[in-house]
Structure formats: C-alpha cells, structure tokens
Amino acid sequence: MSAGSNKFGSLFQWSTFGESHGPAMGVVIDGCPAGVEFDEALLVDRLAKRRPGGPGTTARVESDQPEILSGVFQGKTLGTPIAVMVRNQNAQSTDYDEIKAQPRIGHADDLWTKKFGEWDHRGGGRASARETVNWVIAGAVAEMFCLAAQANVRVQAVLTTVGGEPVKGTSDPQLLERLQKAKLEGESFGAVIEVRVKNPPPLIGEPVFLKAKSEFTKAFMMINACSGVELGGGFHLANQKGTEVHKSHESADYGGVRGGMTTGETLHFRLAFKPTSSILDVAKKGRHDPCVAVRAVPVAEAMAWAVLADLILVRRLNQL
C-alpha cells in the first residue's frame, strides 16, 4: 500500500492501521483543533452501535474498549494527534486456515495475495470489515468537533430496505427474524441505507475536486459491499425533465447540494449494498453477517461526520 492509501481527509485527516486478526486496530487523527471537549461517552456509544454480536450479525465478539493514547488532556483535545487503539481479542485465526487453501467466493483473499506477495489471510487482514472500528472512532471525534463548530448539526443513517423489502423502524421484529433465519441458512441480503445530515453548515465543499457531493459519495463508497450512491433524487432524476425538476430551489430534490456546496438544507444520500458474499459452508465457519448493511449503518454515519469535519476546516481557508 502506498503513502496516503490509509489516510482520510484533507485537513481533518486521520489514518488507520490494523489487520483483522493482528494485535490491534487503531486510528490517528491529525488535524483536530485544540479545545474540543472530548466526549468519551459518545465514543463508547458509537462503538457499541457498531459492535457485532446482535441477532442478525456475525458471531465474532469484541469488547472494543477504546484506549486513548494521545492528544487528549484534562477532557479536551490538545491540537496534537489523537491516537485511539482497540485490541483484537477474539481473533480465531484457525477458522481461516482452510480459507487459505480455498478462497471465499466474492472475497478477495486470493487477489490481495497476488497484489502484495505477502498477505495476512486471516479474516481478510486489512481489507476486513473489522477496519470500520477505526472509522467509527474517527467519526466520533469528528462528531465532537462538528458539534463544537455547529451545535445543531445531526447525522442519521437508516436501513430502509433489506433484500428489496422495506424495513419498519429501527427495530423491526420481522427483520430480525429474517436475518436470523438467513444466518442459519448461509443466506445473505442486499440493502439500502439512507443518510441524512440535518442542519449542515452551509457553504462547505469546494468548487472543483472537493465538492461536497463527491466527498460524501467517495466516503460512502469506501464501505465494503457498497455498490452505489445517490444524492437526492439520484437515478430517479436521470429520467426527468428540467421543467419538472427545477420549478424552484425548494421543489427540486437536489439533496441539499448546489454547485459543489451545501446550501444549509438537509443533505440526503442513498447507499446500495450488495448481498454479503460470505455465504454457504466456508462462510459459516468464518464468522459472517447475513446483511452487512445492518452494521454499515453506524459506519455510514461515521463517514458522514468525517467528511463534515474535513469540509468545515477547509471552509476556514476560503477567505482572508
């Protein structure tokens, strides 16, 4: 991997490390200004939301206790790099020995080995969804910064369909049942997540290569199994006429972005997730999620916070 490929953000910049079955995962946030109140309870809560172990998720259990190694002193950020580490406790790498011999369909273990010559094949190594524990940590710190910059900003991601069927609310009992059944059967589902940012700071996002729309889209598309992203009306708009869509600034489903910038209106994205490729026999031994999108919900929120934090800082440099 080359320089920068484990780094996210221009100014609110963070880099991550850790293999799924190595000693630890970690993130170093370099770019958070000094003086942000460090809300450790928020961090713990965000990690809890991501943690596997729920009925519809992988059997792997990790306590995900974050250890803050630097950058925070007496409850505030120092303006220095904030390093946070989480130990990998439940690394059953023997499960994966047979994977080495027989690559999992839809996974990329075989490709990584070709690419790097060396590869930690256990559980996907660096490419595992385990990595998103780092993203959630970075997102939590980004959230603290964003709230300090604009108190009423909120990010909300919601699972709206699973396998084509709509999800009812945040704890749909029928959904849980379907997922549990799928897990036993080695089945998996595609899904759609909607992400909304309410009260985003206006005028963030730059005109050319740092547009708000491309920054958010990129961040969501980095999530494993995400296979499409729409802003506002998205693909639906592609089938329409301008006179229908652009009746006024208000009516059009721009998704909260004009030019490359936020207008201050709610940002709205839809994310498509393909069905988990860990199916059938091999997958059942390696611990697997019948619908990765379930656990991608807090990850999508984290990435939205990370993009917001970054664009807020970039905005500081616009004017004299």
Next chain:
Amino acid sequence: MSAGSNKFGSLFQWSTFGESHGPAMGVVIDGCPAGVEFDEALLVDRLAKRRPGGPGTTARVESDQPEILSGVFQGKTLGTPIAVMVRNQNAQSTDYDEIKAQPRIGHADDLWTKKFGEWDHRGGGRASARETVNWVIAGAVAEMFCLAAQANVRVQAVLTTVGGEPVKGTSDPQLLERLQKAKLEGESFGAVIEVRVKNPPPLIGEPVFLKAKSEFTKAFMMINACSGVELGGGFHLANQKGTEVHKSHESADYGGVRGGMTTGETLHFRLAFKPTSSILDVAKKGRHDPCVAVRAVPVAEAMAWAVLADLILVRRLNQL
C-alpha cells in the same frame, strides 16, 4: 479554496486553473513518468469530442487549441510537469451581467459569492463546466500513460438514456431532434451514462481508502450534474439475495471489482445526471446545454483514464 482542492490524484497528480470567462484554462500534470510517447493527435481528438457547438449543446464556441508549455521534448514526456493551456476566446461576459442581479435557479452563483466574498460571477467562474476542458486534457495524457503501461486497456462511455428514453447508438437522429427542440424551448433532460473499462490492469486499487470503486465513483461524481453512481449491479443488487447473486465469481455483477481492487474483468459503472438547471429565460441568454450529459461523455472517459493512471502508479509501490 484551500490547498489541494484543485488537485486530482495521488501520484499521477494534476491540478487545474482557470475561470470560465478569465484569460485561460490550464492543467499541470505532475507525476507522469518520463518516456511516455506524447500523442498530440490523441489530445486534439479528445478535446474535439468535448467541444461545444454540436446541435444539442451550448452555443458557446471555443477552438480549444491546446498549447503545451512544458514537460514534453522531442515527442516524449520528460518526467517533469506537463503544463497545457487553452485560451478562453468566446467569453461573452456581458451576457452574464443580468445574472449577477438575478441568480440562476439551480446554479450556485449566489452561494459562491457568499462563500468566497469575491467571485467571478461570469458564467459560473471556476465552477463552470468550462473547467472540464482541463479534465479532458489531463485524461488524454493519462490515456497516453495507461496505454504505455498496458496496451490493450480501453475506456468507453456511452449515453444510454435521455429523459428516461433509451438512446440508439452513438448518433441517434431522434435524440438530436429532441435536444434541438429542448434547446429552443428552454427544456432540459436528465440522462444516464455507462462507463466501461475493458482490459483494466488487474490488482489496481488499495484495500482501505483508495479502493478502485471509490476512486472511480468519486471522480465521476465530481462531474457537474452527476447525482448518482453505481458499480456493476449497483442499486439492483440491493434488492437481491446472496444465493442469487454469488453463484460464482463469474455470474455476479461485481462490476469488475473485488475487495477494493480490479480483477482484470471489465469495469462497469452507471452515472446518473440530473436535468440541466439552466432552463427558461435567463438560461437561454447565458449559453446553455439542454442535456449536460451529452458533453459529459468524454469528460467521464477522461476521469476514468485519470483514475486508472493514478492507481497504476500506486500499484508500483505495493511490493519490494
């Protein structure tokens, strides 16, 4: 705008400059290795494909004569920055005087002014689609490099639907008629473009934040009016089950990417474009495209080449 917001790419890096109605547009490519044959005819051809003036496009006519200022000597790249400039000839800024007073619906002139305090309001300034002349130049040089690295790689973007109706081939007479009519009426259409990369170099794209899928998606989403991007089966996959999709590596519509990497199979993306917001009276005076996606076709190709070139260089650093 802050550092980096006018820069594209990690290693095959290029930065652009120029306001729509300023003296010139230009791009500086810093990162193209020495020894690439510089195919000036290819560059001219790619610019011609993007150039406005066709029946379904804006009335603005620019000759777009590229001037190579540096980095090429005796027909080959020197390994030094390649600077290419195009003069803005047809800058009718008086057309835009009334825009200053009355911002165009769907455009962002009002927002840019708030954001920067200062803004060149003429024709969108830096945020204009005029900027894509730079992207096409960079894409052409990226193409030269990619072909030198892997001779059989090809990028092809095709307009597949306009306003929800399928396009027949590359010069559909009915389409031209519809667009001409729309132009007269101040109407505009959404559209879908499909981009395919045939024979992509395998194993390009990195596991975490430089995934092939997020790099291409980001690049396409930077195009003005692009409001959604899908990889392979995209949103369709979101409605499916794993056992349907993942029967084998071959059957699944992965879009040519596994993990974050190219497999060597054809890459396949779909891009949604919303209807141009330049409609009605104001728009007709400022020169306008009834379907921006028509001109986005060569731009999408250019961005695909740019991403390929970048990921090919990053790949060089994977192993000892």
Next chain:
Amino acid sequence: MSAGSNKFGSLFQWSTFGESHGPAMGVVIDGCPAGVEFDEALLVDRLAKRRPGGPGTTARVESDQPEILSGVFQGKTLGTPIAVMVRNQNAQSTDYDEIKAQPRIGHADDLWTKKFGEWDHRGGGRASARETVNWVIAGAVAEMFCLAAQANVRVQAVLTTVGGEPVKGTSDPQLLERLQKAKLEGESFGAVIEVRVKNPPPLIGEPVFLKAKSEFTKAFMMINACSGVELGGGFHLANQKGTEVHKSHESADYGGVRGGMTTGETLHFRLAFKPTSSILDVAKKGRHDPCVAVRAVPVAEAMAWAVLADLILVRRLNQL
C-alpha cells in the same frame, strides 16, 4: 519526477512548471484565500530584482513579463488558483549543443539524463536557475497575502560576503568590479546571504515536522548552490556553553525561534552558497553567473515569504 516534487507548501501551496529552454515557465498558487488585494506593481518589481542582465550576472536577457491567467478578478484574489506564466524568450539552445556531448563540471546534466532516461539538456532543463522566476512570482503573491494578514511584516535578504570578503551595502562598486572581472576570466565566488524577517507573526510553526526553523531552512536549501543554512547563532552556538548562551530569552541568539515556533522577534538565517560551477571554457558559452548568490538574494526573500504565508494559514487551524 513524482507527484508533489514540484509543489511547495502545505496550505499556501504552489506548483511550478517549465524547462529553461522550453516555451514558458509558470506557477499555480492553490491556497491563497479570496479577498487579497493583488498588487501587480509589487509582482513586477520583485521580478525585476531577480532578472539577469546586471553587470555581475549571466548575459541571458529575459523580459519576464508575467501573464496572469486566473485567480484574480477586479484587483483581488478570487480564492481560486492563481496561475501566472512567463514566456522564455531568449532560449539560445544551440549554445548548449556541445554541452550535450561534454557535460559541464559541477552541473548535473549527465545525471538527469540517467535518472529520467529523457532530459531536456538545454540549459539545465527543469533544474536550471531559470526555475526561480516561478519562485519569485509565488513569493510575491505570498507577500501580498502576508501583508494582508500582518501589515508590518518585512523580509530582507542581504549579500554579506563574496569569496570571503565582506560586501559594503547594497551596491558595492568594488564588488561589481570583482564580479565583472570574474565573468571575463571564467571565475566564480562563494558567498553568504543573511535573511531577516522583521515582525514575523508570532506562534507560527508547528511542534514536530513543520517547525518554523526546518521549514525556512528547507526552503533556502532548495536554492541552487546553497550548501548550508544556519538559524541565529548557528554553528557558532555549537562551540558554546549553555550558561554563556542562555542568560535570558533576550541575550541568546535563538534567531527568533523557540520550540518550533516564531516568538515574534526578528527571524535570522545565514545561507552559504558555493562558488558557481559554471567556470572555464564551456561555461562561458553557456551563459553564466560568476556568483549565483547575487541573484539568489530575491529568491531567498521569495522563499521566506512563501514559508511565512504557509505557516500563517496552518496557524489558523490550531484552535477551535
């Protein structure tokens, strides 16, 4: 050359292009905020100070007329990239044909050719001191920004010794005579330049890898023929005891930096230049400077401005 090797600065970032005997030199400044008054007279003045043609310098004459291609509108910066180009007019590349066959001692034409495979051998190509025209342009824009940020900051570079002999004031007649004689004889001299920054903004420079002292030093050391840089007491301090040096904050010759930061006191650096390597027969045909440090004076000033501008912007991100 790889990405970034033609780029200077973290946030007040600029990149340069142009071969000594190619069509043009140019710089693109990406990171100057909007709203800075663009003082074109200042730019012209700074270029005039650098321009060759004086009695002690190379015979190459260039008018160095800067053409502003973007980023400035109605006398102010737009916050978009500021591109400035200067044509190469007096490119007598035939002078250099024999250089191709017989590399100049002390020059690196032979090495560049090995390194890149391809090289524009004419006059040093990209490695020529001609490149500093770009640095002076970037420095002039940086100066405009710095003055807007802190009105009383001043940068002054002075040639203090040439060939070991002290220089008397800014237009020492004996010096001119020595240089003219040296030029005829194909002789060259080493020299020392002192750079002072008066009223620097305090608290700029970061604690670890972006220290004020290392940023200035790096920038000066980039100048061709610069072979050493000292901060304040420099090598003299290396021979002393702490009880002699650190009597108080005032007495010690810290050079205006503590920790990695400016204190607000005058910054003080000394730069060593080795004698020009263009001596003897070959050199006389290629146009040559008997003392490159003479022309390095405005270049050192430009680089000091560039570092100041960059660190001022970085400072903006320190606190919430």
Next chain:
Amino acid sequence: MSAGSNKFGSLFQWSTFGESHGPAMGVVIDGCPAGVEFDEALLVDRLAKRRPGGPGTTARVESDQPEILSGVFQGKTLGTPIAVMVRNQNAQSTDYDEIKAQPRIGHADDLWTKKFGEWDHRGGGRASARETVNWVIAGAVAEMFCLAAQANVRVQAVLTTVGGEPVKGTSDPQLLERLQKAKLEGESFGAVIEVRVKNPPPLIGEPVFLKAKSEFTKAFMMINACSGVELGGGFHLANQKGTEVHKSHESADYGGVRGGMTTGETLHFRLAFKPTSSILDVAKKGRHDPCVAVRAVPVAEAMAWAVLADLILVRRLNQL
C-alpha cells in the same frame, strides 16, 4: 496542529503521536512496501542506542519496549501500515508542576499554551525530545527497507565536537567526565554531529522541491536544538573561488550531491546543536541532558534513513 504537521515523507510516509507524559508514543508507517524482512533485533538495538540513562544524559529511564501493532506478519512487512507503540512508563509529571508556573528559559512551554490554548505542559508535551523515540522506530524500519533495496548502504552519525572541543572516538572518557560534571553543575554544551551516508543509491532526489540536499537538511533541522546544517564544504565553500573548488568532480567537496541528486558518492552533512536550554535550578528538577547532541546522534541517523527510504521510493516513479 494541522493535517500533515505530524507526518514525514512523501511516499515512505510515517506519522507520529504521543505527548511526553501521556500514555504512549507511537508511529504509523504508511508506505513501506510488502516483503521487507522485519528485523526486530535491529529495531531494539536502535532504540537502545537512543535510550536515556547513560552517564551524560537525562535521568529519565524508559525501557522503550516497542510493541508492533500491525503491518508485520510471519517476519515480513505486509505492505499495510506498520504501527509501533512504546508506553511512557517513567512520567514524573509532578516534577513539572512548578514549570507550569515558571516557564523554563529557552523552552517554549509558554508559547505552546498561547498557540493552542490548551497544552500538556508536562515535560514539553508533544514538543519534547521524547518524540524522537518515534523517529528512531521509523528510521529503523526505513533502514530495513533501504537495506533490502541496496544492501551496502550505511548511515553513520558521529559527535565530532562538544562545546568546541573535539571528541575522541565513540567512547571518549574525557567527554563522559565533562558531561557528568556539567550535569551536576546545571551546565550544558553545544556540539557538532557529522552524518555520512556511504554507498547511497545514486540518482535519488528530485530537481526542484524534493532535492536530496534540502530533504536531508530539513530532516536534520527538525531535531530539537539543531541550529544549522551544512552539506559537504558548506559555509567553508562560501569563502572560496570556483577555480579552487571545482577542479574536477572528485576534488570538490560537494557532499555527494549534484543538481538535487545523489551521485552515489558518500553523502556528508554537518549539524550544529546549540547548548541545551535546560540549565540551572528548574532544569535540574525536570530531568535534563547536558548535551542534547549526545542523544541526537541516533536520531540523526534515523532521519537520514527516513529520507533515503522516501527518495528511493520516489525514484521508482521517474521512468515509464
């Protein structure tokens, strides 16, 4: 601190974290290719050389046991980020309570607090020389990579004068005596370190802003208390004539660099260190080094390896 200010290198890139009296120090190396043999004994040895506790150094004792958190598997680098952490064990922060009230002369605790609003005042926080434990770790990994790329390259830093008096060999008994005495008396000394790189890979370093000479100089100048850097003949050359210096490529003391590049000859730098500013009463309570340059020797070596590794990787991108 803003993004990037805790990051070193373009391609062999590493970022560091940790406050002197916080829980841990650490470094994340992002850019080391896969397949490098990870020589843990070398790492331990390099840390041992830097560790305080010797007769002429601070009383602070740290075991500096490196913990490898990621990026290494079965004795080889994976091509993924290599994270290494060292716990801070001997953090006697009560020593520093009175420092908070009475800032140490020559230190910058007061300035950091102004700069960031918040600051971990204990022992210099992020600006402490404790940070160099990270640099030594990064340097050790860089060394492993460099040796894999070119087996016979060697870096050697030597303390040549202390307080103006020459040092005899690597364990001069008179020097130890002087330092021990100085420690008791609260005295400190300036010093000179010479760094040589033998058998450097030729043709590394780029022509404009990534010259070998400016990259090494910058890296050395980042070391606390370093107040000057010379390449080869340095300031001595400034007093000479070209005809004396440039008799041939061999005779001139270029320091192994021509253009911006290594020639393959031994690289030679001299580094000036000012006397430690921790003197007198306050300093004696905070643990102090009578001559920081003693411990800067392995740090200078580490930084030289880091620069070499980076430029070797950049060189890979020069040609097609």
